[in-house]
Amino acid sequence: MLYLRRFRTMGRMLGLAFPLVVLLLFFSALPAEAHAILLRSDPGKDAVLSTPPTRVSMWFSEDLNPTSSTAEVVNATNTRVDAKDAQVTANDPREMIVSLPANLPPGVYVVVWRTQSADDGHVLRGSVRFSVAAADGTVPQVTGKVAPGTGILGGTSNTASGQLDTTSFISFLMITLVDLCVVFWVGAQLWHNFVLQLNDTEDVELRAADQRAAARFEHGFALPVLLLLLVANIGVLIGQGLDISNGDWGQALAPTTFQDLLFHSRFGSFWILRLGVVVIALVLAAFTNVVRERPRAMDSILSWLNLLLSLALLTAVTLSGHAAAVSGNLQTFAILGDWLHLLAASLWVGxxxxxxxxxxxxxxxSALSERAYVLLSTLGRFSPLALVGVVIMAISGPFNAVVHMDSFAQLLTTAYGRSLSIKVLLVVALLVTSAIHVLVYRPRLKKVAAQYDRAVDQTEASADDEEKRPLASAPEVKQLERAVERQSRRLTKVLHWEPVLGVAVLVCTGLMNVFAGSLLPAVSQPTSQPTATVKPYHGTFPTKDHQFTINLTVSPNRFGTNVFTVSVLDSKGKPDTNVGVSVYTSMLDMDMGTDSVNLQPDGKGHFSAQGDLNMGGHWQLRVEIRTPEDTLHSGTVDITTPF
Known part of the structure; x- marks a missing residue:
């Protein structure tokens, strides 16, 4: 009956969280993509124009923060040529425009853009290349040693290559501290409501241990944890300011930067909500430190208020995080999944x-026998709470991975994926450690503690009746006492190691947040000059139905415009030129959609055309062959493209 009452109480209390989440989702569930990536532009990428454009228009996957999103246009010598008026249009928060001077001379131009999502605050950078042809139709070639667009608007972030520079490390540190403080503080509130308050026993030692724990947290930990959370929450905002200002501390700490970040995006609104919850919790924590002698009814009210604040804090953190920028149909589920995942971490790790x-x-x-009894009793009350956290994490974790990632290859080819892989391994280690303490050490301690209690009772009864030797000299009791102490020490050691693994899981979560902005691969930074290691790609592979063999060449196989050349061999190994050939390019390291390149016959048994690989990294190329009978045959190959 006691466990039944516990689960009923837990269900009622946790049920308070879902209406709060649903209410906030009702007002915030707007269509979004996984960060503000470029969907299309005018001029289009790699466009060759006979007439110079007067402006560049770009459309992105989600609403932009108009004060932090911008663009610049440079020529082949990396000289800026736009009118310096880049802006997000008033009637479409997903469109950005930048004006160009009249009669732009023939040449190659690169539009470098930087966006900040209005949903989760993440910053993303990219570029679009187009050319203006001369009167005779020719396009001047890029001859400089520095690639156009290099170093504009901060260039490529180090997080794209899986490296932490000063700016990204600050963001990582602040995000990790926020997660750690939230998980610990929320976990404490769950302990107070679902473990300590469920103690129905009249045992004096057990109640004293619970009271000591509650007082220890209230007077020694609540205020420092909340103050650290307040500082880290502000640090998250400073980290975004540093990212936007390319590491300029003066600009990052300027009041105008904070104003732009807070009042022109939904991220800012939910950040303010986070701050408000923390401030209210700080006031309550200060009150409990000042007024230590309180009626029992007031303690119950304070416990309820802190629980509601913890649920509101989980919701605000989720709605200002990565899940807020997932595509429209999945956004509600992604936010709920992230919320449940954070709740699970609070239940288990916290x-x-x-x-x-x-x-x-x-x-x-405490005395040895009392210590063992209190420890076993408390772990019995905490186990249902931890079990709920394990179950929720097991369900929400894989769902979040599916929502934020496009392929299993990203687990190894991207910094985000590698952080997630390490996190999964740590969670497995945490599960194994928990299983050892639940299934091995705890039953052993319970068994030997029961034997020790019986031996003590028998020895005391024998001493009372026959005035035999005192308890301390009984060999059997001494041996059992040492066994209880040894098993208690083993169990306690495991219980100290589990939260260390939990903290490591949260560190991986912080890395995932830093590297999740674009899911870029962990490769070295692009250099300004081509290196000798850049070589054309040559590969041979069959179609899926093995009707044709494809010889594919990608030259020069680097960031920018490339020539795709394909020769097709039939099942007998002879060239087949009576077909149509197209190449479809998909970036494996982030969701950039799929582009097509229609290849043209060159009269020499080959099909070729120019296409764009607009960033270095891992690409999947699907070669599609169309026969005169209008049947399709395709084969795929994955390649790595240097910068």
Whole structure:
């Protein structure tokens, strides 16, 4: 009956969270993509124009922060040529325009853009290349050593190559501190409501241990944790300012930068909500430190208020995070999945942190038998809470991975994917460690503690009746006492290691947040000059139905415009030129859509055309062959393109 009451109480309390989430989702579930990426532009990428354009228009996958999103246009010598009036249009928050001077001379031009999502605040950079042809139809070639667009608007972020520079490290540190403080503080509130308040026993030692734990958190941890959370929350905003200003501290700390970040995006609104919740929690924590002698009814009210604040904090953090920028149909599920994942971390990891840092230190002064009894009883009350966290994490974790990633290859080819892979391994290690303490060490301690209690009772009864030797000299009791102490020490050691693994999981989560802006591969930074390692790609592979063999060449196989050349061999190994050939390019490291290149016969048994690989990294090329009977045959190959 006791466990039944516990689960009913837990269900009622956790049920309070879902109406809050649904209410906020109702007002915030707007269509979005996984960050503000470029969908199309005018002029289009690699366009060759006979008439100079008067402006560039770009359309992105989600609403932009108009004060932090911009663009510049440079020529082949990396000289800026636009009118310096880049802006997000008033009637479409997903469109950005920039004016160009009249009679733009023939040449190659690069539009470098930087966007900040209005949903999750992430910053993304990219470029579009187009050319203006001369009167005779020719296009001047780029002859400079520095590629056009290099170093404009901060260039390529180090997070794209899986590296942490000063700016990205600050963001990573602040995000990780926010997650750690949120998980610990929310986990403490869940402990107070679902573990400590479910103690129905009249055992004096058990109640004293619970009271010591509650007082230890209120007077020694609540205020410092919330203050650190407040500082880290502000640090997240500073990190975004540094990202936008390319590491310029003066500009990042300027009041206008904070104003732009806070009042021109939904991220800013939910950041303010996060700040408000933390400030209210700080006021309540200060009150509990000042007014230590309180009626029991007031303690119950404070516990309820802190629980509601913790649920509101989880919601605000989720709505200002990565899930807020997922595509429209999945956005509600992504936000709910992230919220549940954060709740699971609070139940499991936050609960273990509370057990290790708050509860266990209070048992050191207890007698051995009482310590074992209190520890076993408390773990029995905490286990249902941890089990709920494990189940929720097991369900929400894979869903979040599917939502934010496009292929299993990204687990190895991207910094985000590698961080996720390490996180999964750490979670498995955490599960194994938890299983050891639940299935091995705890039953052993329970068994030997019961034997010790029986031996003590028998020895005391024998001493009372026959005035035999005192308890301390009974060999059997001494041996059992040492066994209880040894098993308690083993169990306690495991309980201290579990939260360490949990913290490592949160560190991986922080890395995923930093590297999730574009899911770029962890490759070295692009250089301003082509290196000797850049070689054309040559490959031979069959179609899926093995009716044709494809010889593919991509030259020069680097960032920018490339020539795709294909020769087709039939099932007998003879060239077949009576077909149509197209190449479809898809970036594996981030969702950029799929582009097509229609190849033309060159009269020599080959099909070729120019196409664009607009960033270095891992690409999938699908070669599609259309026969005169209008049947399609396709084969795919993955290539790595240097910068």
């Amino acid at each position: 609960g273990m942190l509370y057990l290790s840092l708050i509860y266990l230190p209070g048992l050191r002064r």
